[in-house]
Amino acid sequence: MPFVQISMARGKSPEYLEAVSQAVHDALVAELSMKPGDRFQIIEQHDPGELRFNRDFRGGPRSDDWIVFTITHGIDRSEPAKRRFYKTLVRLLQESPGVRPADVFVKMTVTPPENFSFADGVIGTDTAAAEALDAAAKISGTRSAYTQTELANAVTALLERSDRSPILPMLRDDVVLKVPTTLPYGGEFTGPTAFDGFFARFGRSDVWESFAISLDEIIESDKHLIARLTNNGVLKASGKTVVFQNLWLFEVTDGKLAHVQLYADTAAAQNPAG
Template sequence: MPFVDISLVRGTSPEYRRAVSRAVHDALVTELTMKPDDDFQLIHELEPSAMVFPRDFRGGPRSRDWTVIRITDGLERGPQAKRRFYTTLVRLLGADPGIDPADVFVMMTLTPPENFSFADGVIGTDVVAIEALDAAAQNPGSRESYTKDEIAYAITQLFAHRDTSRILPMLRDDYVMSLPESLPYGGDYTGRETFEDFFAKTPGGADVWESFSSHVEQVIEADGYFAVQLTNTAVPKATGVPVVLYNLWLFEVTGGRIGGIRLYADTARVRG
């Protein structure tokens, strides 16, 4: 996830810039466990007059080859890993393209994953969750608990796309899903197969609705619960008249697993 911004004095060769890029990337992969294909960099060349620095403050002596490397990371790596990274970085830069360690200036900034979007308008927390859940899917039973971001992503996928694959492993064996008895499909549901079957089709089935679509307004996490606000647009088979239904789903999470699910259907806010 690190994003790297490198500033050099104007006049370096393409080979020089490639060597700097490679050294920074290799140091990140080696010491900060960055994925080899996670390689986002911008390299700038500046006029000497645009690079202002003291020759001997807290290091040096610095030369015309002063190199500034700014790294924005989404994960806290810890001081020991950073210490190793700085040491490896100056060693690699010294080997090729031959930058003196005194000329290497590094700044690392931590920003949470939600401040990243790699492409397609997808928030960084979802990207991290997808990668973690994909890895878990390759090793069934390898995860005993899930993070808040992973659960929030799985819940969003459930309602936005009726995709149960992400959330099924998160259900506790003794989970209970409770729906209001006033609904045609009200009652308590248990078991993963029952859960999967319920969300595989329109709630209540074709006997109740001609069409039914859901929009996730927001997912809020607090004190071991996830509250999901939905706006549903549907056409009841009985009337054929489109209606808008407002629902709140509450997911209870204990130890990183979902133990209880409850639907609150706001019939007072049904709009025809």
């Protein structure tokens, strides 16, 4: 996602500002493969004396209409793509609103996705992983392996929002889910269909009046994902509220989930009377 800061002298009309905004947006879409809806810009206008620049250094002569584009991007682009972008940008600006090419100054920087948070305190790597999963889900059979970040994002969706759709394509055909048999809903479940069925009814057993999960953290390693949970349930038999912790262990083989096991505080569910 390119983030664009545009700096210029104060006093330009709304039409001028809109034309500048549109020109840099169109150039990014055309030459750097930016999504058309991905538009984040800040336009800053400065009073006399607040823009200081050499009129002739490596270009020029620059006028009082000098304009600066500072573009921060999460993905580095090739030199040929950047060459095309610079040329397209000055051409579009010259066409409208009439900015002279000599007055166009561009500074591009690259920062990794983890240095972005687009909203809600979500790190940019998780956002990128979710977008990749959504895109893959629209084209069946295109993914044979997933990254740790993508897997962690899918586990989060499963346990935090009861959304099973991201994780199902990540399961091996022979995936095994083990839940302690001392639990009313325990047992061993093999295959994605059985996995899906278990989580479709998870927390809806005859034991619980209500059951809420809080995902405390996900710990990642090369071969495993560990999800630590705090559960808050109301027992049907007694109406008592119990709070207890569980741990889900997800084993990763060749970029897919091969084995899932719940380590639970079974005593909380074994004593319906509370």
